[in-house]
Amino acid sequence: MKKLLEYFLRVVLLLFILSAGHAQEEEVLPTTSKYKDPSTKVWFNTYGNIRISKRLFWDAQTHFRFEETEDTPFIGQIGQIYNRHAIGYIYSKKVNFSLGGVLRVNFNTDEDSDDRPVVPEFRIWHQYQFAMPLYNSMIYHRLRIEHRWTQGFAEDSEYIFRNRWRYMFRAKIPLNNYKLEPSTLYVSPEAELIMQSGKAVVASPMEDLRLTTTLGYILTPRLTVAGGLMYSQGQTLENGGIYKQGWTMRFHVYFSPDIRKVKNKLPEIHFDD
């Protein structure tokens, strides 16, 4: 596993350097980086992790993302509906992998636009997640690679293909308990770097850097709720010198039902310990 991790980190680093090389060739770059005004968004995310066999689960996520517009400040209007599904493989209690697809529905939030109001976006994604206990907490490393086909709202817009390289570091620290178990309030700081590559990506390899802090509460072993605030920034695709910023309120529901028959549940989870 370590080797795999190392390999991916190297690939990410290499791509970063290559992209940086391209960026120097961009002509319209401003002399200093410019930051757009931050936008505010609200995300309601559901994360389902549905056990379907001893080693397999169905990863089902649906997100509703709202963003502010001039007419609808703060919570804004619906921007994206996001369906992410995958079949996951439980390698061990601490390591799992997923492979699946994403259908994202993008809504045109530009009130002045005459373009199409809704366009789909497709992705194939795979993910490698590693957990490590640390004292009473857990820390997580998540590598996620996405192959993404997007198009603009314009009538004749064509799909462009990009790859996304994402690494997330996250910790979950229980606040009122000595371990993460039901009836526990925890705080979860998290940082994710999203890099991108592809023909369309010339000077803006760093798509997004997300810094989040969430407060969560474990209701049962199968249900957790969390809410937090995320600051994000990243290069715009059009111009690598211009950075967009955002403040996002995020609300999460994590659920993990087990639809297996009772007799198949036994023994519970004992993979290799």
Next chain:
Amino acid sequence: MFGQEKLRYTGPFQVGSFVGEVDYTYQIIDGDTLLQGPFSMKRSNLDALLDQKDKTFSFLGVFENGFPNGPWDFQFGEFESDQKTEVVGYQYRINVDGTQHRAQGSIAMGKPDGLWTISEQLIEDSEVKETLFSSQITYSNGVPQQSFRIEARQSTLVGRFLRDGLAHDDWTLFSDENTETWSFEEGVLTQIQKEGQSFDIFLGPFKATRTVNLDKRFSKILKLQLEQEQATLLKDGINKLLGENGEHYKKVDDILSQLGESQFMPLFKAKVPYFPLDSIERTALDSIQENYAQASKLANGLLENTQLNLLKRSDSEAEFLYLAVKTINDTFLGPLKKVIRLNEHQVLDYVNREQLANRLFPKGRPSASIEVGQEGRSYQGPDHHTYNFAGDMMKSLGQMSVYAKQSMDHIAGVLYEKVKNEQQQQEFVALEEQMIAHINELNQQLDSIDSSAAWGKSILNIKDLAENKLNTYSSATASEGKLEEAKRLVTCLETFKKLAQNLAQLPEKELEIQEAYTDNVWNPFMANLMQEEVKKRITAAYRNVLLPYIQNQSGSNLDCSKADKLNQLLGALHKRMLELREEDTHKLERKLRKEKDPNTILELFNLQPLNN
């Protein structure tokens, strides 16, 4: 008869305890086997002789019409060998050591006739070393005649008979040390002389006499005439030798009577005075036998009663009565037993009653007021003043037996009651100790738990209840049913104690149930195992309905039978909860939704509800 065909049998044969090879001829007349002609039966075993020892015998003689008739020779040997052999001529010779009995003489139609010689000889190296016994008696048709001679190792008895077999004149035993002489007159033994002493035996005139055989019975009759030391003096000597002679004749008689008709026993005869029991005496004797049997059974039962033996150490009245039993046993039952024995041996008819009284009660006849122990206290049985043992001997003995039996009945009644009371007292003590032990354990139980805890109050209530019950019991007066009450209370207190223990253990049991109903669930988001309670409706019913119900029940209107039911319920509930964890309980869980009635829940759990 002579026309009948004679048959011959040769082969194995058994006569009494003798097994050997036989050779005889016989006739079957009217279905009966009658021995006829020569008879021989022998046995010897060389292997047995060489191995250890051989018992050999040989009987040779002649039968006529089933009666032994003619010359007979009986030999019995018991030999062992030194295992050295020698060939002489064409025969192997083995020397033997042992004893050889031999009886030789002539028989006329089953009765000894002519000279009979009986001998016992010690054999060493196949030669006669010593004659141990020898008797020579001449018979005429079974009746001993003229003079006889019986020799033992170191003594010789000589005497003579009248023609009808009655002993006559002096019978004298000559030995190295002394001589013993029995003087008969026409069959009546008048005097015995031994070691310079001389004592008269039967001196006339007699009302009546009877002719008896000079056998064991005669020696018993004789013994009744003698003082103790005289009897001891005469134990050996003529008495013994006559007995020994009788034994030898009996051996031969046993064999002959097995084979056919015979009256081989020597009929030495003597005359003794006769005092026949009259009908009143016979009735008294019957009553003696009956009363003696019952009284002696009671006496033995009391004397061997271990509890009574213990009780008499602490209870002086019991000790007194115990000693009274002993005294009655010695002074009444002992002599009565002797009388019964004498009757069994058929000698009562030959003893003078006064003589018998002197013999039975050398210190005089006992009184109805029985002196017990050293302190001069007397035991007086029921109606003691109506008894007088001074009159007619047999009648008095009969009365003694009645008195002894009644006294024994009375004493047994008193003593067994005492033993029973004592036993009851001990039972009470034991039961009360158990009660206290249970109460103490209850108190300890209470000390070891937090009385403010959920179950503390119930246990406190149980303890109060138990103490109340004990107080009620201890203030109750002794009565018929108190022992039963005590037994019930011990059981009840034990039940209370168990209930308290069970209740005190409940938190522990609850934890055990909780653990049993906890599953480890893998949380994919946290990537760890989390404990999850399963079958929550069952555990909720257990925790929120049943346990409070049981607590409530043990806190109010508790009695022994309810406590017992609660104990059973607690045990069964715990067991059932553990079973339900493993069972498919989907239906049950559905039914449990919203169910709050404890008895319904118990029924759903397949447990016996408390109220029925």
